[in-house]
Amino acid sequence: MKKRKEGIMFQSHIYLEVRILISTQRKAFILGEQPVLDIEVCKKVCSLLKSFDCSFLKTVHYERLKSNLNVPESTGFLGLSVKVGENGIIPIEFHRRQKLIKIEEVRIEEDAGRLAHSNNVTKMDYTWAGYASVCIKTAADFELGEEAELFLNELRRRIQYMRLTENIPIETLIRCNAFVALARYPKKPDYYVKLHNLNSFNFVRKAVNAEIDRQESILSSGGTVISERRLWNERQNLTESYKSRLSDSPENRQFELLGNVKPFDMTKVLLELSQEDLTDSSFGSKVEQPAERCKRLCNQYGLVKVRADFICDDKERADFFEKAVSFGADPIMAEHWISSELMKLLKRTGTSISQSSVTAERFARVMVLLKAGEIHSSIAKQLLQYLHEKGGEPDEILLVNNWKQITSKKVLLPLIQKTISENPRETEKLRKGEMAPLEFLTGLIMKETNGLASPLVVKNLLKKELNISIVYVISMGGSICGCCTKDGAVAAADGRVLKTMLQDIDSSIHYQVVQKVRMLSEEIEPADWAALIAEIASLIGTGTATGIVVAHGTDTLSYTAPLLFWLFSNAEVPIVVTASSKTSDESSEAKENLHFAVETACKEKQGVFVAFGGKLLSPVNLKFERPSPDGFSNWNMKNPIYTCEAAPLSGLFNSFLDADEFVMRQVLREAANRMLVCRVYPGLRAESYVKLIESGISYIFLELYETGTASMRNGDYSLKPLLTKGRKKAAPFFAHRNSKACLIFQVIQQAAVCGAKAQCQWDA
Numbered sequence: 001m002k003k004r005k006e007g008i009m010f011q012s013h014i015y016l017e018v019r020i021l022i023s024t025q026r027k028a029f030i031l032g033e034q035p036v037l038d039i040e041v042c043k044k045v046c047s048l049l050k051s052f053d054c055s056f057l058k059t060v061h062y063e064r065l066k067s068n069l070n071v072p073e074s075t076g077f078l079g080l081s082v083k084v085g086e087n088g089i090i091p092i093e094f095h096r097r098q099k100l101i102k103i104e105e106v107r108i109e110e111d112a113g114r115l116a117h118s119n120n121v122t123k124m125d126y127t128w129a130g131y132a133s134v135c136i137k138t139a140a141d142f143e144l145g146e147e148a149e150l151f152l153n154e155l156r157r158r159i160q161y162m163r164l165t166e167n168i169p170i171e172t173l174i175r176c177n178a179f180v181a182l183a184r185y186p187k188k189p190d191y192y193v194k195l196h197n198l199n200s201f202n203f204v205r206k207a208v209n210a211e212i213d214r215q216e217s218i219l220s221s222g223g224t225v226i227s228e229r230r231l232w233n234e235r236q237n238l239t240e241s242y243k244s245r246l247s248d249s250p251e252n253r254q255f256e257l258l259g260n261v262k263p264f265d266m267t268k269v270l271l272e273l274s275q276e277d278l279t280d281s282s283f284g285s286k287v288e289q290p291a292e293r294c295k296r297l298c299n300q301y302g303l304v305k306v307r308a309d310f311i312c313d314d315k316e317r318a319d320f321f322e323k324a325v326s327f328g329a330d331p332i333m334a335e336h337w338i339s340s341e342l343m344k345l346l347k348r349t350g351t352s353i354s355q356s357s358v359t360a361e362r363f364a365r366v367m368v369l370l371k372a373g374e375i376h377s378s379i380a381k382q383l384l385q386y387l388h389e390k391g392g393e394p395d396e397i398l399l400v401n402n403w404k405q406i407t408s409k410k411v412l413l414p415l416i417q418k419t420i421s422e423n424p425r426e427t428e429k430l431r432k433g434e435m436a437p438l439e440f441l442t443g444l445i446m447k448e449t450n451g452l453a454s455p456l457v458v459k460n461l462l463k464k465e466l467n468i469s470i471v472y473v474i475s476m477g478g479s480i481c482g483c484c485t486k487d488g489a490v491a492a493a494d495g496r497v498l499k500t501m502l503q504d505i506d507s508s509i510h511y512q513v514v515q516k517v518r519m520l521s522e523e524i525e526p527a528d529w530a531a532l533i534a535e536i537a538s539l540i541g542t543g544t545a546t547g548i549v550v551a552h553g554t555d556t557l558s559y560t561a562p563l564l565f566w567l568f569s570n571a572e573v574p575i576v577v578t579a580s581s582k583t584s585d586e587s588s589e590a591k592e593n594l595h596f597a598v599e600t601a602c603k604e605k606q607g608v609f610v611a612f613g614g615k616l617l618s619p620v621n622l623k624f625e626r627p628s629p630d631g632f633s634n635w636n637m638k639n640p641i642y643t644c645e646a647a648p649l650s651g652l653f654n655s656f657l658d659a660d661e662f663v664m665r666q667v668l669r670e671a672a673n674r675m676l677v678c679r680v681y682p683g684l685r686a687e688s689y690v691k692l693i694e695s696g697i698s699y700i701f702l703e704l705y706e707t708g709t710a711s712m713r714n715g716d717y718s719l720k721p722l723l724t725k726g727r728k729k730a731a732p733f734f735a736h737r738n739s740k741a742c743l744i745f746q747v748i749q750q751a752a753v754c755g756a757k758a759q760c761q762w763d764a
Contacts, residue, residue: 010219011185012212013192014142014178015104016204018155020134021111021173022164028110028132029080035062037082037108037264041132044164045084045108046266046273048134051158051289052088052103060084060264063255069112075129081109081255082264092150096673096696101151102139109133114175114197140179145208148178152201153313157290160315175199180211182219191227196242198232207232211239293318301331304667310339316353323360329367337367341381345388357391358384365394375405376454406453409461412445415453416461419444430466435512435544438462442543459543469546470510471601472539473498473594476532476560477519478553480580480590490583492518498551501584501591502598509602514539521553521579526668529560533567534661540573547601550577551594554627557610561619565608569644574604577619578611581627589629607642618642679703680710686722693722698731 022044029035037060049056060082071077088103111133113126136155142148156170165173176198181189195211198204210232215225230239288296294312297303303311312318317338324334342363346353363384370380375398386397398404406412419441420427426437442458463469475481475495483493495515502511516535517528532550539545552560561577568575578597580590597611610617613629618640625631634640676697678689689700702719704710711718726733 008220009185010182010216012143013140013181013183013189014144014148014208015140015192016136016138016142016148016151016179017177018136018138018152019109019111019175020136020155020159020165021128021131022134022159023132024128024168026132027076027130028108029078031076031078034261035078035080037062038132039269041108042084042264042266042269043273044132045106045134046269047162048159048164049085049088049106050273051162051287052085052090052106054085054088054103054106056085056266056270057083058266058270060266062258062261062263064258066254066256071112071129072126075113075126077110077112077130079110079112080258081107081135083107084266090151090154092147092154094144094147094150099141099147101141101147104137104139106137107135109135114199140181142208145205145212148176148208149201149205152176152204154290156201157313157315161290161293162287171200176204178204178208178211180208180215182212182215182225191225193225193227193239194229195239196229196231203232203234206234206237207239210237214239290315297321301325301335303331303335305670306667307335307339311335314353320353320360320363324364324367327361327364329364330371333367333371334364337363337380337384341384345385349388356388358387362387362394369394369398373405373407375403376456378451378455379403379405382451403452406449407457409457412449412453412458412461413465415445415448416458416465419448420462420465427466430462430468432510435470438544439542456543463544463546468510469602470512470544471547471549471598472512472514472545473502473549473551473598474514474516474532474535475518476528476550476552477517477523478521478551478555478557478579479583480551480553480578480594481518482520482583484583484585490520492520492523494518497584498594501594505595505598509598511598521555521557524553524556524560526672527665529563529668530661530665532560533564533664536564536568536575540568540571545573547598547604548573548575549594549597549601550575551597552577552579554579554581554624554631557632558622558624561608561610561622565619565644569608569642570606572606574601574607574609576601576604576609576611581629581631604642609642616640616642674698675701677701677703680705680719682711683717684719685716686719687716689722690725693725693729693731698729699734700726700731701734 023041026038026041028038028041030038046056063081063083064079065081069077069079071079083105085106086104088106090101090103092099092101110130111128113124113129138151142151152174156174159165160170178195178198179192180195181192183189193211193215195204195207198207211230218225227244228241229243231242233240290312294305294308297308297311297318298305310317311321321331321334321338324338325331342353342356342358345358346356366375366380366383366387369375370377375383379398383394383397383403386392386401387394423437423441423444426440429437430441438459441462442455445458446453446455473495475498477492479490481493481495481497482490483497485491495513498513502513505511514535516531517524519528536548536550539548550560550564557577557579564575564577576597578593580593582589584590592614593612596614600609600611600616608619610619610622610632612632617632618634618637620641621634621637623633623635625633674697676689676692676699678684678700680702689697693700700722702710712720714720723733
């Protein structure tokens with residue numbers, strides 16, 4: 001990280017010393033006439049080195065740390081150390097950029113105790129002193145505390161996946177020293193401040209960043225940073241001086257060679273490791289690492305990357321997920337319920353997933369019942385809680401407690417009629433278009449049925465009994481929601497413009513305007529799409545919507561409409577997207593299109609539609625021709641398509657109704673970041689796009705010349721090197737001969753990022 005103050009630019013240099021207690025059962029060295037390195041401990045460490053791509057030292061020499069650690073003699077601590085590997089690499093990803101952290105050396109040592117904090121008192125804990133520990137020293141490749149935290153988490157995951165430690169929380173076995181320095185760019189530092197005994201990854205991040213700020217403040221004011229050891233004060237959010245240091249280079253730790261002790265021959269250990277059939281149940285280089293598993297879960301089960309990262313962050317959690325899927329759970333639904341409801345239960349009781357009575361098979365059965373509609377989400381939550389607290393089998397618990405979902409109209413209708421007659425005031429409000437009483441009346445019926453009635457069925461029956469319907473109109477900006485300024489420009493307005501245009505609509509239609517964003521169409525970005533998707537899913541999930549209208553701008557409607565189609569084309573509520581080429585104070589176009597969209601939302605039962613210029617258009621293969629009342633058309637489509645039962649992302653939507661806006665934002669941002677749309681022209685230099693592929697672009701859409709041709713000569717202006725590089729990086733190319741095809745291809749990209757294998761149903 002480079003910081004500039006008053007013309008001076010400083011660069012931070014940070015390296016870590018990480019110690020991991022890899023055994024609470026075995027000492028690192030076997031005592032005898034001469035100390036001997038424990039072979040089983042050595043095997044564990046060597047398997048870890050393989051995952052770092054470290055170079056092994058075939059002959060290792062016994063050394064002793066020169067500094068006096070003052071460890072009690074009763075612990076049997078010898079202070080021995082052996083260097084077994086060097087020059088490894090661990091990649092981390094920060095803000096979508098991969099960074100390679102060099103592992104300078106790896107040593108097998110004895111645990112020397114650790115700082116323990118209790119009741120505002122800090123003292124040394126020597127419980128595991130002398131037991132096997134591995135010390136990993138990195139190069140000064142870190143620039144921020146966040147990078148150090150990412151590195152430690154990656155290290156934790158690898159140790160978990162390789163099962164190198166006993167059944168003790170891995171976080172309690174890792175402690176870290178961080179060495180921090182600033183230097184004028186591009187010089188190297190001539191000092192390092194040691195942040196001592198940081199025993200949480202969170203503390204490492206905070207302490208490093210606080211120390212960077214402290215040193216920058218001193219250097220910027222002309223002062224000198226003193227080389228010393230400092231401790232992290234969490235309560236005051238700062239580092240405090242602990243001890244001075246005599247030597248402050250990265251080579252600070254000094255060892256003396258024990259020349260009278262026979263060196264340890266690593267050849268035998270390495271030979272045994274290479275011959276073993278290393279499986280997931282053991283440790284070794286063949287164990288599937290977290291990053292590999294995350295990628296596989298995305299491809300195999302259709303998980304979005306941000307959710308796959310969460311599942312794979314803990315090996316027990318990832319194993320649980322895959323077992324649940326093998327027992328019949330829907331992958332998307334299982335991931336959603338693990339990351340939400342199951343994690344809440346585990347956190348509340350302070351238990352791990354393996355300690356819970358909710359086994360993968362029982363969890364899968366709950367998911368199967370939920371997806372089949374035999375129970376609703378409230379019963380599913382109740383059932384998981386019962387399983388976690390008391391155990392048992394889901395079907396037996398449902399039978400004994402009579403937790404059967406009530407969906408029968410014959411059973412529910414008398415209760416609904418009784419509730420309506422007993423609550424005339426709320427009923428009258430509902431008839432006038434207020435939707436808040438619907439939740440109140442539904443709650444009364446849920447209470448009457450002990451929570452067993454299906455909320456969606458209850459709401460639908462209430463609406464039918466009272467003959468009410470409501471259309472939600474979501475304001476997404478553009479001219480239809482805007483106004484014209486004095487100089488003739490279009491300015492973004494709010495939902496009040498829509499309310500004004502809907503004042504004289506048919507009185508039998510009840511509507512509610514939802515203000516989502518205030519912007520022009522060309523200003524839309526992935527986060528806005530995420531907010532829209534979450535809002536639509538929420539409105540459908542409440543059961544109050546008869547239809548949903550999205551008032552949108554014209555410029556980017558052709559992008560939003562197909563995205564909504566892939567997500568909601570088989571939802572039970574129709575979604576109508578509309579727009580206007582002019583504002584409502586310029587012409588009647590905006591009002592006419594809005595009224596047409598609302599009426600369509602009332603009339604249709606299912607599907608995604610585009611209502612524009614008095615015509616209903618399909619949301620796919622939609623082309624924006626010009627800013628006029630007839631500005632949109634469908635190309636290459638004989639019959640407009642509004643629904644699609646097999647749409648790739650509709651399954652994602654059907655798996656859970658509680659859309660997570662954060663997840664959708666990450667999905668759409670990732671889609672945008674991985675996509676490139678470019679036009680082929682005579683001066684196109686392929687090398688410019690090759691650099692983009694190397695930076696992470698993985699989907700490329702090429703608009704060719706009108707006849708579908710492009711140069712493949714050997715030269716600077718040929719597509720040949722671009723295609724060759726893309727093939728090596730597994731980046732697919734989609735070629736087309738005019739801009740129309742971009743619309744459907746962008747939708748395919750969204751589906752691909754979500755893990756769905758989308759295919760173009762309507763060829764360009």
